[in-house]
Each structure stands twice: as C-alpha cells, then as structure tokens.
Amino acid sequence: MIVDCAVYRHGHRTEGPEDLSDALDEARAVGGFVWIGLYEPSEREFDLVTQEFGLHRLAVEDALKAHQRPKLEVYDDSLFMVLKPVVYDAEHDTVSAGEIMIFVGDCFVVTVRHGVESPLAGVRHRLEAEPEMLDKGPTAVLYAIADAVVDHYLDVASELQADLEELETEVFQPERGGSRHTASRIYTFKRQVLEFRRCTHPLMVPLTRLAGTGPLGTGVPFVHDKARPFFRDVGDHLLRVNESVEALDRLVSDILAAHLAQMSVRQNDDMRKISAWAAMAAVPTMIAGVYGMNFDHMPELHWFWSYPAVILLMAALEVLLYRLFKARGWL
Known part of the structure; x- marks a missing residue:
C-alpha cells in the first residue's frame, strides 16, 4: 500500500x-x-x-x-x-x-x-x-x-x-x-x-x-x-x-x-452512373423488343439492309446517350 x-x-x-x-x-x-x-x-x-x-x-x-x-x-x-x-x-x-x-x-x-x-x-x-x-x-x-x-x-x-x-x-x-x-x-x-x-x-x-x-x-x-x-x-x-x-x-x-x-456525394454519383447505364441499356432493349415481335407487316421486314440499319440505329442512339450523360457528368 x-x-x-x-x-x-x-x-x-x-x-x-x-x-x-x-x-x-x-x-x-x-x-x-x-x-x-x-x-x-x-x-x-x-x-x-x-x-x-x-x-x-x-x-x-x-x-x-x-x-x-x-x-x-x-x-x-x-x-x-x-x-x-x-x-x-x-x-x-x-x-x-x-x-x-x-x-x-x-x-x-x-x-x-x-x-x-x-x-x-x-x-x-x-x-x-x-x-x-x-x-x-x-x-x-x-x-x-x-x-x-x-x-x-x-x-x-x-x-x-x-x-x-x-x-x-x-x-x-x-x-x-x-x-x-x-x-x-x-x-x-x-x-x-x-x-x-x-x-x-x-x-x-x-x-x-x-x-x-x-x-x-x-x-x-x-x-x-x-x-x-x-x-x-x-x-x-x-x-x-x-x-x-x-x-x-x-x-x-x-x-x-x-x-x-x-x-452521400459518392452514393449519388454511383446512382447517377447506374441510372445512366440503365438508360443506355433500355434503348436497344426496346428496339430489339419491337423487332422481336411476330408481325407480318413490319417496316423494312423484307428489306435486305434492315438488320444492319437497325443495329446501326441502336449504336448511334447509344453514342448519343453516352455523350449526353458524359456532358452532364453522370459518367
């Protein structure tokens, strides 16, 4: 002690x-x-x-x-x-x-x-x-x-x-x-x-x-x-x-x-990126969904260049959306 x-x-x-x-x-x-x-x-x-x-x-x-x-x-x-x-x-x-x-x-x-x-x-x-x-x-x-x-x-x-x-x-x-x-x-x-x-x-x-x-x-x-x-x-x-x-x-x-x-800012950035990629994936999905339907009277259905034209259209829309989201800082 x-x-x-x-x-x-x-x-x-x-x-x-x-x-x-x-x-x-x-x-x-x-x-x-x-x-x-x-x-x-x-x-x-x-x-x-x-x-x-x-x-x-x-x-x-x-x-x-x-x-x-x-x-x-x-x-x-x-x-x-x-x-x-x-x-x-x-x-x-x-x-x-x-x-x-x-x-x-x-x-x-x-x-x-x-x-x-x-x-x-x-x-x-x-x-x-x-x-x-x-x-x-x-x-x-x-x-x-x-x-x-x-x-x-x-x-x-x-x-x-x-x-x-x-x-x-x-x-x-x-x-x-x-x-x-x-x-x-x-x-x-x-x-x-x-x-x-x-x-x-x-x-x-x-x-x-x-x-x-x-x-x-x-x-x-x-x-x-x-x-x-x-x-x-x-x-x-x-x-x-x-x-x-x-x-x-x-x-x-x-x-x-x-x-x-x-x-919080990083989470918002992540959500914007996810939303942007989801929007870009939705465009070709929508077009492919339309052309995947079993219709007889489809525009350009029997046209020889219809398939590459649709693919080119989807690619152009993807590039447009990518540049748009990039310009706004979402990507």
Whole structure:
C-alpha cells in the first residue's frame, strides 16, 4: 500500500519513521513535513493514515472509491484535491485516465494513486533534487504534482492532434475519401477526446482557487501566498490544453460531417452512373423488343439492309446517350 514515506526538513529528505504513527510527530519536531505515497489502499489499510492525520471522512471516502471529478475541497485540518492524469495509447487510439488524490495539511502530504501510471515518482525525485523548492513545504508538492499532470496534458493533446491530422488526411484522400471503417474510427476518436476533456475541463476551477484569481480564490488554507503565481502558471498551461481540446472536438466533428457528406456525394454519383447505364441499356432493349415481335407487316421486314440499319440505329442512339450523360457528368 505505502509506495514511499519520507520526512523532509529544509528541503532535504530524511529517513522515514519505522512506525507510521510517529511520522507526523517527527515532522513537527524537526520543523519539516512528511510525504506519504499510497497506491490503491483498502479501507482497512487506510484507517491508520486517516486516524494519524485526522483526514475528513468524506475526503477519505472519495479517495478510497475513486472515480471522482477533478476538484478541490477545503476541510478544517486539510486540503483535498483530485487530479486525473491521462495516458494516450497511440497504437490503439485510447485515452486512459487515472486518479491522484492529494491531502495537504500544515506539515503533511498524503497522495493516493489509482489506475494508470502517474508522474508521482518523477515529481518526488525532481523535488528532492531542488531543495529550495521542496523547502516551501506541502504547497510545493501540491504545485509540482499539478504542474506535472498538466504538462503531460499538453503532450497528450499534441499526440491527439497528430493522430487527427492523419485521420483528416485519410478522409480527404482524392482517390479514396476514407474507407468504410473511417466513420467508426472518427467516432471512436471523438469518444477519446471527450474522455480527455472530462479530465482537463473541471480542473480549471480548482487551479483558479489555488491561484487566487477567482472569487473563490482567496482564503484557501495550507497554500502559501507566494505560491499563487506558480498555480497561475499551471492554470495558463491548463487553459492552453482546454483550448486545444475544444479545437480537437470541433475539428473531429467537422471531419465526421465532411466524411458523411463525401459518402452521400459518392452514393449519388454511383446512382447517377447506374441510372445512366440503365438508360443506355433500355434503348436497344426496346428496339430489339419491337423487332422481336411476330408481325407480318413490319417496316423494312423484307428489306435486305434492315438488320444492319437497325443495329446501326441502336449504336448511334447509344453514342448519343453516352455523350449526353458524359456532358452532364453522370459518367
């Protein structure tokens, strides 16, 4: 359950306590903070952490059940934030979302991870290499995690944009105009964009509160005032991501509409071609049908050149119809 546990003092890591119940007391004794990382803990396993750090039961319930929207909750003794990191599998065109729950107090950080790979290990290593940043306390950890998640959003948005350009090229190929499975691929891609949007769009409100730029941004506890510009920077990056997601959603909808329009135009062209060939086949069929009747008094019945004349008439009519349909673009 416990991925990592360490006490940080003046930005430097010290050995974590052997007993989790001593972690908070030790952090307060040295004037630092404790950072505990958990992975998909059970309710029984999480009870000790809940009791030791005094976490609110509603936040604990959210952390255990997961499947939460990105949000920020303020409780008496802690701050609770939900982030949703994403991983894009370009081979299978799927967006997978995980969850990171962060509890922030005056001298502790508890992170709970669910689902796909997360940047927490990289964030911890990067912060430990920057003692000046880590010396800012739990606020620095909260900022670093949010920054890593949002920066990865930018990478995913770029990968989606590249795949969408390939899909767009396939749809607008002059010789093909997309295969019969293109509509299914476009719809699947739109579902992935929607899944990505569910992770990025709701995060703007929590970051706005942390940055202090909105009506709810003032008075957020456990966040140092000097850290607000950093959260504003993360918010700017998230704004770029949301704009990219909106553009992707609109563009994929336009591509789907264009593909369906192309399919309709091709079907109309096919029907016109079929109608034109059917009309051309109907003329000799009609003439042959008339001359196939058993009448004694048929025009030119006993004329020597009647047969080649009728054949020549049918050929002339076929050429006339072909040129007429060709001129109108039906063939």
